[in-house]
Amino acid sequence: MNVDLSRRGFLKLAGAGVAATSVGAMGFGEAEAAEIAHVRAFKLWTTTEARNTCPYCSVACGVILYSKGDVKAGGAEILHVEGDADHPTNRGTLCPKGAALKDFIHAPTRLTEPRYRKAGADRFEPITWDAALDKIARALKDDRDANLITTNAEGVTVNRWTSTGFLAASATTNETAWATTKVVKALGVAGFDNQARV
């Protein structure tokens, strides 16, 4: 959801009106034009706002992401992050981590391509998504076929797979969590935990 009429947009309209009226009233008609001409446009006027929440601790402060470009079409770049003044918990405030969120989004060590490390290698090399995913699927299928414990000594169906494990995250969405748990539990993975275990 983008904000229909942002506070900044509102201020822009209101503020411009007040300035024009007062300057005009004081008999500075030409000065008004000159004043408007030299004031640099506020940087965020042309950005799109998106409501989000801080990904760090569980206070879940509301934040507003300001970006240029179209998210759906790709190429939208976040220029600024600030606290959401409407949010009941943080009321616009952010801590030293939340205030620096833009650095997280654009961290120099953000990953941008799949990579592969061969056995014994001392570096990563690029790999295509297709090749990486096929390799993963093949490894899962082979290990599951070889090691799924289908029944126990008493003949009870147990369908338990312990030679493959999966650790889930702490900051993915509930919807990602649902997609993840569907797949992992359906595969029969027993060693499946998330960061709450820490």
Next chain:
Amino acid sequence: MTNSWTDIKNTDLVIVMGGNAAEAHPCGFKWVTEAKARRGARLIVVDPRFTRTASVADYYAPIRPGSDIAWLMGMIRWMIENDKVQWDYVRNYTNASLLVNEGFGWSDGLFTGYEPEKRNYDMSTWEYQIGDDGFALTDPTLRDPRCVWNLLKAHVDPYTPEMVERICGTPKDRFLRIAEMIGECSAPDKVMTSMYALGWTQHSKGAQNIRGMAMLQLILGNIGMRGGGMNALRGHSNIQGLTDMGLMSNLLPGYLNMPTEKDTDFDTYLSKRQYKPLRPDQTSYWQNYPKFMVSYLKAMWGDHATKENGWCFDYLPKLDVANYDILRMFDMMYKGEVNLYFCQGFNPLLAFPNRAKLTTALSKLKLLVTMDPLETETSRFWENHGDFNDVDPAAIETEVIQLPTTCFAEEEGSLTNSGRWLQWHWPGGSPPGEAKHDTWIMAQIFLRVRELYRQEGGTVPEPILNLNWDYADPNEPTAEELAKEINGRALGQVTDLVDTSKVLAEPGKLLQNFTQLRDDGSTSSGCWIYSGCWNEQGNNMARRDTSDPDGTGAYLNWSWSWPVNRRILYNRASADLDGNPWDPERKLVWWNGEKWIGYDVPDIAVTAKPGTVMPFIMNPEGVSRLFSRGLMRDGPFPIHMEPFESPVANFLNPDLRGNPAARIFEDDAAQLATSADFPHVGTSYRLTEHFHYWTKHNPVNSVLQPEFFVEISEELAKEKGIGNADWVRVWSNRGSIKAKAYVTKRLKPLMCDGKALHVVGIPLHWGFTGAARKGFGPNSLTPFVGDANVETPESKAFLVNIEKTTPPTEGATS
């Protein structure tokens, strides 16, 4: 949290113990400041260090890491001895009056039924006396020596203020001053809140630490109250959600249990989950378990799940041990029993204990797959970084695939905060490079594995072939589709349970909430407690109405909270037996003569008459538990236990080591040290400038707090000849790290059992990737043992030594 961040403003007294909210949860902590400024609330901090929270506290007391149970039992003892008890609450809303089995008892630090060879208790005596009518016996006069109250009194008797000082190092006068402050909150119109975090969980008896405070809060009548409660300050943005969604080896969504081998079929599984009420007229809401479970299985396997095949119950893995938790999986990996491992947004090489063991374990995998927006130490565990990661890549045969994912700013969906609010968010930016959403990655992995099974067949392919994957684009389910699936929908017509002519939901419609779930296959829901999050009214998680009638801090129309948008759990207990609020100034819910109304969604059937149905509707007793029966592995009361590595013997029984019911693997037990070689207590914590191992990737945060350090007292520094900013080596029996020493007044020696003990404080934010300087974490030192109930590692209390040293070597950079 039983309550919410915004509710903290309603409190009279805050106790921060087992956490450091001002540092780790700064914007939530502002509600403590609000309570202090507007209500005159006071703040107590109990911590081994004089923390940032302590610096703004009204009263501070030190405590030795790992001794919290003795402190809390001492506090309960003082409340009972000084009659600081909310008697109406205790008599009516707790199990104080219920009678306990004659065989139950304790001696020498152990409860009845201990089996040392199994490190386990036979819990058969940890139960109520059950009458001929099938209900627990009670003595409302609390005179019977076997009633819970009298057993509790006897149990806490050894924890005198003098004993607390001896065990915990908390000076007696400080302990007593705090006891007086807390005791004031036993008045029905005075409320204390407990704010805690990993300072309580990361112990081999972490769950019992928390129980200790929960019992104190019940005795004071502070559970269910505005400004009260037990408030776990979760550490990550959606760690609450991932737990609720059951991404755990022993859980399914909504705190349903994974089946074990003893659950031979679905009926057997359900037969152990009857939750028959233990007192007359009680709700015992878990009696609805079959509805939640069948709806979950329908969400998983759709039309394939039928009554005849037990709703595909056999598709789920059945456990042969209590838990395939992370510690167990890494131990199996260490023994060469694991081939493939996935880390989705998780950096275990820095998060889990005994890093040397973790590195060896990862080196035995065939394939490691990581999914993360950032570089992680785990994905580069094979890379040499001098002292910071001293490995030989050529000797490590593990293949690694590192997959780039999006981060919060590029994705849509909900996160569950500590107060159980599910808040929807929207993307602001596009993924960098080829980074992909986790949902796309999981779909790709699933679709490719399914295709292999379709083409080749294989071992038990049905759970995979039949998994419900009904999305507009199977390659990438949308957040909306997944959220609706979690909420649940009617598969057949859903009618009212009493008046079956009344249709509640037509087939295909989203369910209103979990009260519409059925056990006949006519409903599906991925996670019953989240049912209501996205129903026919729309996406309730996206609501942004900030109205808050009478300023209670509930914000019922902001986002959506589980269960059924309730903001304070157990809120029925905020009113007396007749349904009138304990505190007329802080009303929450009340009985208006016909039904329950108020500022929150009542935590009881709205027409349940006061005095019959008790407030703790999830419990078969209907009341809360001061005695927890056989529900916890290490005892129905919290009992003092030392950490596995402790500088002092257990005063109850010097032969006991750690938690006698905690699992510890043989190799790890052999690595436990004593204070003869490691005289100091190590503990770990966060700093406000950093978040875990993420923000060291951010230039700004890396400038704010660039370099790893350890904190020591002036006294220890003097004893060891260490100056401020000197390089020191800190080592345990498992590893060694180098750090700059920060000599501080925030740590003082603790006098415990006649000995002066020093604490070495170790923050946890550094590694060998990112923008900050390379450093170590406490996990190079910590022991590989977890809590007896939940296997959370004991990272808050362990033994170390320290000496002055030379700088570490950097090694190659990637």
